[in-house]
Amino acid sequence: MTDLTALLKAVTFNADGxxxxxxxxxxxxxxxxxxxxxxxxxxxxVVTGQVCYWSRSRQRLWRKGERxxxxxxxxxxxxxxxxxxxxxxxDQTGVACxxxxxxxxxxxxxxxxxxxxxxxxxxxxxxYRP
Amino acid sequence: MTDLTALLKAVTFNADGxxxxxxxxxxxxxxxxxxxxxxxxxxxxVVTGQVCYWSRSRQRLWRKGERxxxxxxxxxxxxxxxxxxxxxxxDQTGVACxxxxxxxxxxxxxxxxxxxxxxxxxxxxxxYRP
Numbered sequence: 001m002t003d004l005t006a007l008l009k010a011v012t013f014n015a016d017g018x019x020x021x022x023x024x025x026x027x028x029x030x031x032x033x034x035x036x037x038x039x040x041x042x043x044x045x046v047v048t049g050q051v052c053y054w055s056r057s058r059q060r061l062w063r064k065g066e067r068x069x070x071x072x073x074x075x076x077x078x079x080x081x082x083x084x085x086x087x088x089x090x091d092q093t094g095v096a097c098x099x100x101x102x103x104x105x106x107x108x109x110x111x112x113x114x115x116x117x118x119x120x121x122x123x124x125x126x127x128y129r130p
Numbered sequence: 131m132t133d134l135t136a137l138l139k140a141v142t143f144n145a146d147g148x149x150x151x152x153x154x155x156x157x158x159x160x161x162x163x164x165x166x167x168x169x170x171x172x173x174x175x176v177v178t179g180q181v182c183y184w185s186r187s188r189q190r191l192w193r194k195g196e197r198x199x200x201x202x203x204x205x206x207x208x209x210x211x212x213x214x215x216x217x218x219x220x221d222q223t224g225v226a227c228x229x230x231x232x233x234x235x236x237x238x239x240x241x242x243x244x245x246x247x248x249x250x251x252x253x254x255x256x257x258y259r260p
Contacts (some may be wrong), residue, residue, distance in 0.1 A: 003242050010237075010244055022152055022161060032151060034215040046239065079223020079244060080234040081227050085164040087235040097211050104210040105217040107140075109176065112133050114140055114209060 004043050005076075012084040013039065017032035018054060021086040023096065026075045032103040035062070037086065047073050051090060068093040068127040100124045134173050137207075142214040143169065148184060151216040153226065156205045163228035163234040165192070167216065179204050181220055198257040200224040230254045 013019050018036040025032055035053040041061055044052045047049070051072035055062035065071030076089035097104040099120060106118035143149050148166040156161055165183040167175070171191055174182045181202035185192035195201030206219035227234040229250060236248035 006243055007239055020164065022164065024159075024161055029154075029161075031154055031161065031217055032158075034150065034152065034210065070146055076238040078235040078247075079237045079239070080164065081229055081231075081236070082234075085234075087161055089242075099211055101211075104212075104215075106211070107206040107209045108138055109207040109209070113136055 004046060006082060007046065007079075008039055009130065010079060010083050011042065011086070014084070018056070019084060021053065021088050023088045023090050023092070025092050026089050030103055031105060032072075032090070032092055032102070035064075041115060042086070045074055045088075046077060051088060065093065068094075068098075070096065070122075070127065072095070072096070076080055086099065095122045095127075098128070100127060134176060137176065137209075138169055138173070140209060140213050141172065141216070142212065148186070149214060149216055151183065151218050153181065153202055153220050153222070155219045156219050156221055158174070161235060162189055162202075162220070162222055162232070164195075172216070175204055175218075176207065181218060195223065198224075198228075200226065200252075200257065202226070225252045225257075228254060228258070230257060 004070050011019055021037045022034050023032045038054040041052045041054045051064045051074055053062045071093045072090040075091055078087040095102050100122040101118040101120055107114045108117050141149055141204055147168050151167045152164050153162045168184040171182045171184045181194045183192045201223045202220040205221055208217040225232050230252040231248045237244045238247050238252055
């Protein structure tokens, strides 16, 4: 069994017990998304190797891809100098964004307006059908 | 003059008036750091092209590299689907981390312990000498 004591001790959780986690695709370096983890989500992620966040809107564990199948396999877990941000190097199945785009960062500021720079690769209606 | 109204409207700032900003090196895709911006820092960054954060510990604008010279030139500004996280594509002069390492994410979780995976490239004593 993995002893997570050292990791949980090194991470500084905020007043809500959360830490931001950036997900980056292994190999390509593409930044896919940023979400939050509590202690339980972090522990589950490390133990299972499948990324699990804490959903602030739903106030529950959010096993990434639990409905859509668009899971993230953990390849490496990095911690920043202050211990208050995580970098998850992952292998993303399909698309990271609920809009059906590969990355959540699909809008860019250009000449005074936000331009969409990533195409929809998967139909959200299909990803999240009941 | 750049009209930032659309950008500031599209960004969801938290209860403290802040939004997390991930800095990624252009070209290599290396994630360098994560810090926070308020409206003023974001506006200054877009207008000047030099990245400016909000220092939560010092409660003031933090023009990245103002003491160390390790500045970040903004190459692209991206916004995520919820509008509550920014991705800054930057050109980092020297090192991003105050420890003298290229990236703040220099520790990785490996076999039950945190391992240091990046070397110190610049002496912090020299970077921050009075």
